[in-house]
Amino acid sequence: MSAVLRLVDVHRTHGEGEAAVHALRGVSFAVHSGELVAVMGPSGSGKSTLLTIAGGLDQPTSGRVEVEGSDLVTLSQAQRARMRRTSIGYVFQGFNLIPALTAVENVALPRELDGVRSRTARAEARAALEEVGIVDLADRFPDDMSGGQQQRVAIARAVVGERRLILADEPTGALDSETGEEILRLIRARCDAGAAGVLVTHEARHAAWADRVVFLRDGVVIDESGSAPVDRLLDEPAASR
Amino acid sequence: MSVKQAMLALLEQEPMYGYQLRTEFESRTGATWPLNVGQVYTTLTRLERDGLIEPAGEDDEGHERWQLTAAGSDEVATWFTTPVARTQPPRDELAIKLALAVTVPGVDVGTVIQQQRGASMTALQDYTRLKRQAGRGTDRREELAWGLVLDSLVFAAEAEIRWLDHCEARLRRAVVERPAAAPSDARNADASNEQAAR
The missing domain is CATH 1.10.287 (Helix Hairpins)
Structure with a gap:
């Protein structure tokens, strides 16, 4: 089975020389259809960088980033933007909905930007809202919704148009524990239905919804689901930074 | 975990027999804290000795059922209204x-x-x-x-x-x-x- 997302030896360095910060140092992993992978790590471990690179929002310094077989690195900017609209769905901690648009308009927007006719895009958006259980709130504005409802809209926007890669960056960060769990159930259900998901979180309870957990430290994968050998901790002070 | 308190609390619902107590306990707690039936019967014997439960006759299939005494009901009420004691931290x-x-x-x-x-x-x-x-x-x-x-x-x-x-x-x-x-x-x-x- 081919991977929906594959990262091969990805490096990302900010700045140069003395001041260079190595956000990612040779990260490789793959996410297949039907799979949810959690990426865990402390602040500054590189997990958010990893997600922006997987989503084509940032470019690696070296390495390959393949989404459904095409390497995002070698695509033109326009092609990359098209991949973001058609293949990749993003869910952020802060929801990032457009306040002047209703729920259904927010969800339809990426489809309309992709050239889908407005009526079709609306119909698809309503179907996506139905899937996340809030089609009755389709005509509400984000400010008139609770945090949990807004995040459901954001998930609908991430999956509309049958996108197969869902990237979620601390999607439950702003929600209470039970509402957060509802959101994870939705992401999980979407993956069970065939999508590939990457969930960045620092909360183990949320990572536990994933099939695999990737532990990241200082831009390096130190462990996957507790099996691989570990960098020695006391041996390696700040030398690597 | 106090098997005694759990048995008493279950009997507060209705009179039950030994095996039924075990089933009811596990339907609420999954297989997290498995109870063996022997443990249930020993506990019932002690509870009867302490005057907290008494025989409630047999059901249609001949199972010997138990019910709370007044003292047993008091014990259940006290258990639910008293916080679980945190004396010494358990050895970790x-x-x-x-x-x-x-x-x-x-x-x-x-x-x-x-x-x-x-x-x-x-x-x-x-x-x-x-x-x-x-x-x-x-x-x-x-x-x-x-x-x-x-x-x-x-x-x-x-x-x-x-x-x-x-x-x-x-x-x-x-x-x-x-x-x-x-x-x-x-x-x-x-x-x-x-x-x-x-």
Whole structure:
């Protein structure tokens, strides 16, 4: 089975020389259809960088980033933007909905930007809202919704148009524990239905919804689901930074 | 875990027989704290001796049922209105192991932490899988009870992982702040040779 997302030896360095910060140092992993992978790590471990690179929002310094077989690195900017609209769905901690648009308009927007006719895009958006259980709130504005409802809209926007890669960056960060769990159930259900998901979180309870957990430290994968050998901790002070 | 209190609380609902008590207990707690039937009968004998329960006759199939006495009802009420005592912290093998790992020469604390974190994460994934199977669990009281027990296991495992993360961060800082610790470096070199040899 081919991977929906594959990262091969990805490096990302900010700045140069003395001041260079190595956000990612040779990260490789793959996410297949039907799979949810959690990426865990402390602040500054590189997990958010990893997600922006997987989503084509940032470019690696070296390495390959393949989404459904095409390497995002070698695509033109326009092609990359098209991949973001058609293949990749993003869910952020802060929801990032457009306040002047209703729920259904927010969800339809990426489809309309992709050239889908407005009526079709609306119909698809309503179907996506139905899937996340809030089609009755389709005509509400984000400010008139609770945090949990807004995040459901954001998930609908991430999956509309049958996108197969869902990237979620601390999607439950702003929600209470039970509402957060509802959101994870939705992401999980979407993956069970065939999508590939990457969930960045620092909360183990949320990572536990994933099939695999990737532990990241200082831009390096130190462990996957507790099996691989570990960098020695006391041996390696700040030398690597 | 107090089997005695749990049996009394179940009998508050209605008179039950021994095997039924076990079934009812496990429908609320899953297989988390398995009870053997012998334990249930011993407990019932003691509760009768202490005047907290009394025979309630046989049901249609000839099972000997038990019911609460007035003293038994009082005991249940007191149990529910009294917080669980936190006297001495229970002995925690993991905390003790880490406390020794940072002080005993030649132990790679980083590996100890990461291996434990991996194992705790696997347990947490198992609990979460059970939760997914249990579904929403609000339609039946027993399912809700079982869901809450699962959540308790989930939160405890999460707390352990958070604590391990915290230990790791503190150890790293300790190493950065004390870079010239020569003996400790030599010790670590030994440890890494040992590791390489394995």
